[in-house]
Amino acid sequence: MEDAEGNFEQHPEAARILDECFWEIFEDYKHQLREMRSLLIVGDGTTPGQLETNARSVLRRAAKVLRGEERSLLAVEEEIYRNIESSDEPLNPHPDESFRAGVALCKAAVTVVVKNLVPGTSSEKIAGIALAVQEIVMDRVSRMVMASYVDYLLTKVKETQFEERRRYSRELHDRLAHQMTVVTQSLELYRAFRERDAERAERRLILAQESARESLDLMREFSRELRLSETSQGLRIALENLMRISVPDGVDYEVSLEGEEKHLPDYVRDQLYMVLREGVRNAVAHSGSDRIEVEVGITPRQVTARVRDHGTGLDPEDGTTEGLGLSSMEERVSLLGGTFELVPEPGGGARAEVSLPLMREKDR
Missing domain, CATH: 1.10.490 (Globin-like)
Structure with a gap:
């Protein structure tokens, strides 16, 4: 003893x-x-x-x-x-x-x-x-x-930090690098044409200006995403920011949250947000859906959440569920003692479901 x-x-x-x-x-x-x-x-x-x-x-x-x-x-x-x-x-x-x-x-x-x-x-x-x-x-x-x-x-x-850095690096390479290449080439052509073809040179200068503005907008978008991709102001606000940033034009989205966020410990809120963020990114990248919904329900004992799309759905035999970041989502949920499931929706689409147990203050 x-x-x-x-x-x-x-x-x-x-x-x-x-x-x-x-x-x-x-x-x-x-x-x-x-x-x-x-x-x-x-x-x-x-x-x-x-x-x-x-x-x-x-x-x-x-x-x-x-x-x-x-x-x-x-x-x-x-x-x-x-x-x-x-x-x-x-x-x-x-x-x-x-x-x-x-x-x-x-x-x-x-x-x-x-x-x-x-x-x-x-x-x-x-x-x-x-x-x-x-x-x-x-x-x-x-x-x-x-x-x-x-x-x-x-x-x-x-691992999460590395994945975020890799994602931003890929975005910067695919989008910003392309825009800056257009700016550089357009300015070079402007100098080449300005003496012998003023109209053509002017078009190249306008294209360079437009590409430079798009590059600046892109950098502002990245800065805004970094600023808003946090949960310090609450899970609902973080999810709404996520959808506004991640969901492309032409795709409808909806965020619903029932219950009081005060029941969520900070670490549960942060991990749940990262799981739902991965689910939303998967739906945007792979589902082809015209609508994405995120639903969260909070009680003193449990939090449930789901990301639902209305896209192409799941076919386990063709391997469409591979490489969707499911292992990281499952691991995060498992560490919190919860359950994670990815299931097909009737009539098409897929649904990622999360359930996490919560402890009331007097039980801790």
């Missing part, structure tokens, strides 16, 4: 077993991972060497605490920063996988420790040791999972 100062009860015998029986614990641990088909052992996320290193690190620290060699574990914040700073690459396992694996390691450690205690150990002492091992191992595992979760989110933030 842990005292008021964060120190755990000492059990040298349990510490000895954790040290001496590592391979027995590790084999039981791997067996459990195989049984649950954990991605840490059946996927590509973790090598056998990394799996052993992580398990040995957890059990070695637990043994030190049980012997009293470490007064207490690090503060949570220090633990997170130490794990992140000591890692040159992102932690591969999804936080859910890391936690499930931690529970399996804890179970294996408790089982082996109890089995190898001195014969005749009282039931009361066995229970105390088992509880202490469980608390210490899970404390360590929880801290590692938190570090994994923070690292996972930082990685996703970097």
